[in-house]
Amino acid sequence: MAPTTTRVNDFTIKIATVNGTGSASANTLLMKSIFRSGIPVMGKNYFPSNIQGLPTWYEIRVTREGYVARSGRVDLMVAMNAETYTRDVREVAAGGYLVYDSTWPRPALLKRDDITVLGVPLAKLCNENFNGVRTRILMKNICYAGVLAALLDLDVARIRELLAETYAKKPQLVESNMKAIQLGYDYAKANFECPLPLTVEKMDRTAGHIMIDGNTAAALGALYAGATVAAWYPITPSTSLMDAFKMFADRTRTDKDTGAKNFAFIQAEDELAAIGMVIGAMWNGARAFTATSGPGISLMNEFLGLAYYAEVPAVIFDIQRVGPSTGMPTRTQQGDLTLAAYASHGDTRHVCLYPANPEECFYMAVQAFDLAERLQTPVLVLSDLDIGMNDWMCRDLEWDDSYRPDRGKMLGKDEVLKLKKFYRFLDVDEDGIPYRTLPGVDPKAAYFTRGSGHNQYGAYTEDSADYQVVLDRLLRKWATAKRLVPRAVIDATADSKIGIVSIGSCDGAIREARDLLAARGVTVDYLRVRAFPFSEDVERFLLSHELLFVVEQNRDAQLRALLTLETAVEKSKLRSLLHYSGLPISSAFIVEGVLAELQHERAAQPKGVARA
Amino acid sequence: MTFIAKPKVAHPSLPRNTLGLTRRDYEGALSTLCAGCGHDSITASITEAIWGLSLEPQNVVKLSGIGCSSKTTAYFVSGGHGFNSVHGRMPSIAMGANAANRALTYIGVSGDGDTLSIGLGQFCHAIRRNLDMLYIIENNGVYGLTKGQFSASADIGTKAKKGETNQQPPIDPVLLAMTLGASFVARSFSGDKAQLVPLIQAGLKHRGFALIDVLSPCVTFNDHEGSTKSYAYTREHYEPAVHADFVPLEREISVAYQEGETVPVVMHDGSRIVLRKLDSAYDPTNRATAAAQIQERMHSGEYLTGLLYLDETAQHEFHQVNSTPAAPLNSIPYEALSPGSQGLEKILARYR
Numbered sequence: 001m002a003p004t005t006t007r008v009n010d011f012t013i014k015i016a017t018v019n020g021t022g023s024a025s026a027n028t029l030l031m032k033s034i035f036r037s038g039i040p041v042m043g044k045n046y047f048p049s050n051i052q053g054l055p056t057w058y059e060i061r062v063t064r065e066g067y068v069a070r071s072g073r074v075d076l077m078v079a080m081n082a083e084t085y086t087r088d089v090r091e092v093a094a095g096g097y098l099v100y101d102s103t104w105p106r107p108a109l110l111k112r113d114d115i116t117v118l119g120v121p122l123a124k125l126c127n128e129n130f131n132g133v134r135t136r137i138l139m140k141n142i143c144y145a146g147v148l149a150a151l152l153d154l155d156v157a158r159i160r161e162l163l164a165e166t167y168a169k170k171p172q173l174v175e176s177n178m179k180a181i182q183l184g185y186d187y188a189k190a191n192f193e194c195p196l197p198l199t200v201e202k203m204d205r206t207a208g209h210i211m212i213d214g215n216t217a218a219a220l221g222a223l224y225a226g227a228t229v230a231a232w233y234p235i236t237p238s239t240s241l242m243d244a245f246k247m248f249a250d251r252t253r254t255d256k257d258t259g260a261k262n263f264a265f266i267q268a269e270d271e272l273a274a275i276g277m278v279i280g281a282m283w284n285g286a287r288a289f290t291a292t293s294g295p296g297i298s299l300m301n302e303f304l305g306l307a308y309y310a311e312v313p314a315v316i317f318d319i320q321r322v323g324p325s326t327g328m329p330t331r332t333q334q335g336d337l338t339l340a341a342y343a344s345h346g347d348t349r350h351v352c353l354y355p356a357n358p359e360e361c362f363y364m365a366v367q368a369f370d371l372a373e374r375l376q377t378p379v380l381v382l383s384d385l386d387i388g389m390n391d392w393m394c395r396d397l398e399w400d401d402s403y404r405p406d407r408g409k410m411l412g413k414d415e416v417l418k419l420k421k422f423y424r425f426l427d428v429d430e431d432g433i434p435y436r437t438l439p440g441v442d443p444k445a446a447y448f449t450r451g452s453g454h455n456q457y458g459a460y461t462e463d464s465a466d467y468q469v470v471l472d473r474l475l476r477k478w479a480t481a482k483r484l485v486p487r488a489v490i491d492a493t494a495d496s497k498i499g500i501v502s503i504g505s506c507d508g509a510i511r512e513a514r515d516l517l518a519a520r521g522v523t524v525d526y527l528r529v530r531a532f533p534f535s536e537d538v539e540r541f542l543l544s545h546e547l548l549f550v551v552e553q554n555r556d557a558q559l560r561a562l563l564t565l566e567t568a569v570e571k572s573k574l575r576s577l578l579h580y581s582g583l584p585i586s587s588a589f590i591v592e593g594v595l596a597e598l599q600h601e602r603a604a605q606p607k608g609v610a611r612a
Numbered sequence: 613m614t615f616i617a618k619p620k621v622a623h624p625s626l627p628r629n630t631l632g633l634t635r636r637d638y639e640g641a642l643s644t645l646c647a648g649c650g651h652d653s654i655t656a657s658i659t660e661a662i663w664g665l666s667l668e669p670q671n672v673v674k675l676s677g678i679g680c681s682s683k684t685t686a687y688f689v690s691g692g693h694g695f696n697s698v699h700g701r702m703p704s705i706a707m708g709a710n711a712a713n714r715a716l717t718y719i720g721v722s723g724d725g726d727t728l729s730i731g732l733g734q735f736c737h738a739i740r741r742n743l744d745m746l747y748i749i750e751n752n753g754v755y756g757l758t759k760g761q762f763s764a765s766a767d768i769g770t771k772a773k774k775g776e777t778n779q780q781p782p783i784d785p786v787l788l789a790m791t792l793g794a795s796f797v798a799r800s801f802s803g804d805k806a807q808l809v810p811l812i813q814a815g816l817k818h819r820g821f822a823l824i825d826v827l828s829p830c831v832t833f834n835d836h837e838g839s840t841k842s843y844a845y846t847r848e849h850y851e852p853a854v855h856a857d858f859v860p861l862e863r864e865i866s867v868a869y870q871e872g873e874t875v876p877v878v879m880h881d882g883s884r885i886v887l888r889k890l891d892s893a894y895d896p897t898n899r900a901t902a903a904a905q906i907q908e909r910m911h912s913g914e915y916l917t918g919l920l921y922l923d924e925t926a927q928h929e930f931h932q933v934n935s936t937p938a939a940p941l942n943s944i945p946y947e948a949l950s951p952g953s954q955g956l957e958k959i960l961a962r963y964r
Contacts, residue, residue, distance in 0.1 A: 223949075228949065258937070279697075279705060280706060280711075281709065399950075399952065443692075449693070460686070
């Protein structure tokens with residue numbers, strides 16, 4: 001018998017299955033039943049770019065502290081895919097457990113002395129109790145959920161309640177699913193000592209919270225921002241953002257009597273057309289957006305340059321995935337940081353927002369539209385696959401009914417008629433932002449939009465001085481942007497000379513890592529950038545720390561590159577911790593990275609960590 | 613090449629349209645194209661057509677891509693907004709703009725390079741979506757701004773100014789549009805204003821995508837002996853098949869047309885086009901036979917011109933398909949777009 005460790009509300013289950021077998025519903029069922037018992041939980045899906053038949057994993061972390069990142073360890077593995085047995089067995093932490101389908105016993109393959117292997121004849125149980133090949137495959141997965149319910153002491157009533165909600169319109173499915181749950185549950189009860197030392201105990205830490213993915217939250221943000229035109233080309237992992245927008249818009253924007261829809265949803269022929277449509281719509285006064293991923297941003301470069309120079313608002317959600325090129329479409333990365341910041345030829349720079357979780361996706365989506373219209377420029381919201389497609393526990397999203405869209409400097413007919421003459425690109429207020437008008441207002445409001453050289457009056461020019469007047473004003477606008485974008489989130493309570501600088505979805509892992517480091521006597525300050533251009537507070541933080549760990553999820557240290565390009569920080573102070581495996585970063589990775597680097601520093605400089 | 617303002621003084625005797633505006637009120641900046649360019653004649657026809665329709669200048673939206681032709685949107689209706697976008701991507705800008713405000717009139721001007729090479733995909737998909745716009749191709753078979761390369765509409769055997777002979781088959785926008793299901797397809801010649809002006813008017817009134825391919829010789833790079841897009845060659849080989857007379861809503865048909873040779877078509881706003889068949893064997897309402905005849909004549913070196921295909925009953929205009937409301941989307945008050953905090957509470961219930 002392997003040694004066992006007791007872990008209450010603090011362990012990780014990993015489920016290895018084959019995609020296209022309905023395991024997603026079993027996994028969601030497990031996760032939600034834990035969430036509804038008041039225990040914070042994290043769910044992460046590692047799936048293939050494939051429809052059916054390839055390995056897929058789902059990780060459920062039960063975390064009483066409410067951590068939202070991967071811990072980096074696995075306590076219980078459900079190995080349902082013989083093809084990946086070898087690596088799945090290897091991944092279980094010492095003292096952990098492995099559940100597998102013992103219809104086909106694999107004693108040799110699964111041999112490890114320091115873990116407990118629990119065989120459940122899932123296929124056999126399902127073949128004896130269900131008819132039809134497809135049903136048997138699906139029920140085999142529901143069945144392991146039943147096994148885990150017994151092993152972990154999950155509340156079976158909650159499972160039934162969730163099934164009843166899912167299959168509200170097909171009640172017969174509730175019974176068949178419950179039958180599969182019961183089969184697994186009873187088998188485990190009869191054959192193993194239940195519950196295991198890994199147990200779930202009721203808590204009260206999920207009230208006022210939801211489990212939502214970032215793409216759904218971003219779509220809700222676009223809905224609440226008042227977006228009426230949505231154009232996109234399907235690409236993983238952004239498609240579910242558009243699907244969610246359509247679902248919400250269909251439900252909330254369709255006139256019950258006439259069937260008229262207060263939105264246009266356009267599946268474009270490619271990403272070039274998608275961004276073109278967004279630019280055309282926003283130029284014409286509708287709030288419009290697109291969602292895409294890295295390959296789409298590559299294609300949109302030309303149009304992004306046009307929108308920057310012709311000063312047309314646009315909102316783009318970039319749900320980053322693994323590059324370069326097609327890369328690994330269903331894995332996560334923060335690989336588009338530099339691409340998005342400087343997309344297109346010539347002197348172009350774009351406002352970028354970096355949400356860290358679904359909650360921020362919601363609020364930043366709204367902010368993106370306000371900033372785009374206020375600054376008359378494209379705004380890119382850089383989420384990633386981890387945020388976008390995984391369910392995260394978040395505080396309830398809140399909405400202030402007094403919100404009204406900030407349309408920025410837009411002149412209506414009356415205002416234009418009061419002017420002697422309307423000029424599109426004049427810096428009237430000296431903040432770099434000119435006034436715009438919409439087509440259809442008045443002949444006096446008309447102007448010509450072009451990506452070719454233009455003077456501040458809106459006319460074509462090849463005159464050096466006239467061209468530079470506009471280019472220089474765009475720089476003043478950039479300075480204004482710096483003041484308007486969301487500030488960084490800074491936690492400097494540690495009052496340390498060492499800091500961590502990071503971005504987006506690394507946040508959860510860093511928060512946990514800081515706790516773990518503190519427990520080992522290492523305190524580090526923390527700054528998370530939330531926007532490009534970097535606000536003043538970013539520069540101050542960089543200058544006031546002696547050693548900075550830049551944590552990000554790409555190979556080339558793109559955040560570090562942006563920091564060195566855009567601030568006065570001394571390059572040698574910045575140490576990169578780079579995670580680019582395609583899986584979300586774990587707290588363990590950061591802890592190990594920081595400790596190793598500090599040890600290295602100590603060895604190099606016996607007097608201490610900090611260098612002046 | 614800077615902006616040159618034209619004097620805006622109208623002689624009191626200039627004719628006025630029903631809005632009381634003269635043709636001068638529909639002009640734009642001074643053209644910077646070569647003297648004698650076919651495109652300038654098309655600009656004049658567009659100006660004439662829009663003036664004749666008495667459209668409010670601010671309700672005309674002018675869109676283009678890149679190239680000589682795309683510059684021309686600055687040369688007419690200065691009272692309407694213009695958008696000179698990027699090469700070959702005008703249709704997507706037009707799509708977005710039209711989605712935002714269906715109440716305006718959209719006119720896109722493109723060239724054969726902008727439409728048939730770099731922009732072929734967007735062109736095809738604008739037709740598929742039946743985007744409500746008039747799309748004019750100023751077709752000269754050659755790249756002007758980069759000095760005389762063949763375009764995708766260059767005929768086999770046509771000679772470049774430097775003597776090279778084109779050996780690749782051309783893409784014909786008219787046949788392509790008909791294949792893709794376009795509901796208004798026309799061809800004309802920049803030098804035939806009498807044919808072109810009513811075509812533009814009918815195209816602007818058509819609900820859905822209206823294409824006019826206008827043969828428009830390039831005087832600088834494609835007007836020489838051996839070119840099949842020169843003025844001389846075009847005049848010799850273009851064959852009017854169907855003449856379209858546009859009859860605005862407020863004017864009754866005063867000319868008596870011979871029965872059997874004319875087909876009156878009522879546009880969705882009640883105005884009419886009277887199609888006068890110049891070739892009795894040609895039927896502009898039958899997609900299959902029309903396309904076959906266009907192709908057949910093309911093989912013998914002739915371009916059939918006029919309103920070559922019209923289906924005013926097509927029901928797949930973008931806004932019809934998408935059930936958008938009659939009011940422009942950009943005019944819907946925010947209050948009607950947000951489900952509010954109460955709505956959010958209901959939505960979040962699914963995620964608990």
